[in-house]
Amino acid sequence: MRELQVIIAFSGFIALLLWGVHMVQTGVQRAFGKTLGVWMGRAMGSLPRAFGTGLIITAAIQSSTATGLMITGFAMDGLVSLVPGLAAMLGANVGTTLIVQALSFNPTALAPGLVLIGVWMFRHYAPGRARDLGRAFIGLGLVLLSLNELVTMFEPLKNAPMLGTALDALGAAPLLALLASTALTWASHSSVAVVVLIMSLAHHGLADPTLAYTLVLGANLGTAINPVLEGGYDDNPASRRLPVGNLGTRVVGCLLGMALLPWANEIMTVLGQDSAHGVANFHLAFNLVVAACFMPIVRPYANLLQRFLPQRINPDDPARPRYLDDSAREVPAVALGQAAREALRLIDLLRESLQLTERALLHEDTPAIGRARYLNGAISQLDQSITAYLATQDQESLSAEDEKYLKTILAFSTNIAHAASVSGMGLLGHASRLQKKHWVLESGQQQELQQTMDRLQRNLRQAASLFVSGDRHVARTLAFEKDYFRTLEAEAADRHLERIKTGQIEAADVGAFYLEVLRDAGGVSAYLVNAAAYPILAHYGELLPNRLRESD
Incomplete structure (x- = not known):
């Protein structure tokens, strides 16, 4: 004993x-x-x-x-x-x-x-x-x-026969x-x-x-x-x-x-x-x-x-960088241009991922969930590669404009990766839950969700355009998308409460689920705004420090 x-x-x-x-x-x-x-x-x-x-x-x-x-x-x-x-x-x-x-x-x-x-x-x-x-x-x-x-403990074990x-x-x-x-x-x-x-x-x-x-x-x-x-x-x-x-x-x-x-x-x-x-x-x-x-x-x-252990490269691997060339590091402008081209690939991958997510949510396409998760993982890996590539760039060779552009690329890449993360953990998780529970969205909810996913695709195209052009007016338009998704969620919440008040308890679970879908869609859009619109508006001094009104 x-x-x-x-x-x-x-x-x-x-x-x-x-x-x-x-x-x-x-x-x-x-x-x-x-x-x-x-x-x-x-x-x-x-x-x-x-x-x-x-x-x-x-x-x-x-x-x-x-x-x-x-x-x-x-x-x-x-x-x-x-x-x-x-x-x-x-x-x-x-x-x-x-x-x-x-x-x-x-x-x-x-x-x-x-x-x-x-x-x-x-x-x-x-x-x-x-x-x-x-x-x-x-x-x-x-x-x-x-x-x-x-x-x-080892002191009394000196004479323990089993350990010896x-x-x-x-x-x-x-x-x-x-x-x-x-x-x-x-x-x-x-x-x-x-x-x-x-x-x-x-x-x-x-x-x-x-x-x-x-x-x-x-x-x-x-x-x-x-x-x-x-x-x-x-x-x-x-x-x-x-x-x-x-x-x-x-x-x-x-x-x-x-x-x-x-x-x-x-x-x-x-x-x-x-x-x-x-x-x-x-x-x-x-x-x-x-x-x-x-x-x-x-x-x-x-x-x-x-x-x-020879190199075996899969040319179709979306996570493999295509433009991050080490030989370009000697000229900072070229290296930053290569990193920007790689960052735009994130938009292409996220666009395809959101299309698959839409099919999974609205058409119960189970294989689309796996493919979308794979693309979201590739986006995360590619973002890490871009971050490490820029971080290892010789800082002493960068001008003030180069440093500013480097930070813009980093912010864009990081926020697109965050958008993919929200889509993967949120929207794709909801798609799996929808199929597992055998829930069916109402026709109005399906139509609204279709419009929401289309809106995300439009915002994604605007984000890519802004990253290249830096247009001030388009940036303001994209920034107002936060208000749109905030209003969309608030109206859906009011409808959900009205159903519960009128005794439609059986629709409570599906209604709460639908609110979570809209909330995560708004989160994806918010990261797109952070990626492309806010850096431009901050440059022109059009962002307030916060949304709080000054106290008396």
């Missing part, structure tokens, strides 16, 4: 450790996610900068897996070439060791203060960067508390120990948590140095598996070059490390006698050696990966 309680407590503290790491990752990514991505894209110009970028980003978000997935995403968009991507992954693997080094000094006394500050920030601030940083502080405090409890037998078996079978640590790290998505656990085992004498170092090698191998499984999700082998290349460096490093294990303890003893710090130092030394071995040969290694 006592052993069962210990196992449950141990599992609980491991779960708390993983949850704390997760909170730190999500907090930092929510607070600086897009900024981190843009900064990473700008800093990947040379091998040393790419290495340092991977190291710093991983130290900030405490996860080489998350960094690997982020860099893989840039590589799949064609915004990061393979060579600096591999260098960044080597830096990310070193960055995760710095976290372990910091935790090896057991700063548990800071935990209550971090949790206190984090909870205050989370409850005091509205949703935003400060609140997300509060989440990160809470997570860091939970990590320190869980580590302290794990260290305390299991560790002795792993010590006698190094390959099995390597695979077990690899599987644990893969399952937990956190090499930091696994290495810290190994440090606790070594600190209490439950794992001899050779076994501890073998388990560390497994942790380094396991953390490279998740980007391979989660990063390359299409049928293009080239999308898997970066994660597979990172896994290759881990495999070679582990083979080298297993061969040098008999001398590892003597080398680590020179750096210090403490066994826990010895594990952290071995973790750092392993990644530094791997980085030192692969950095000089990263270019031929990339050529080898390109040979075995």
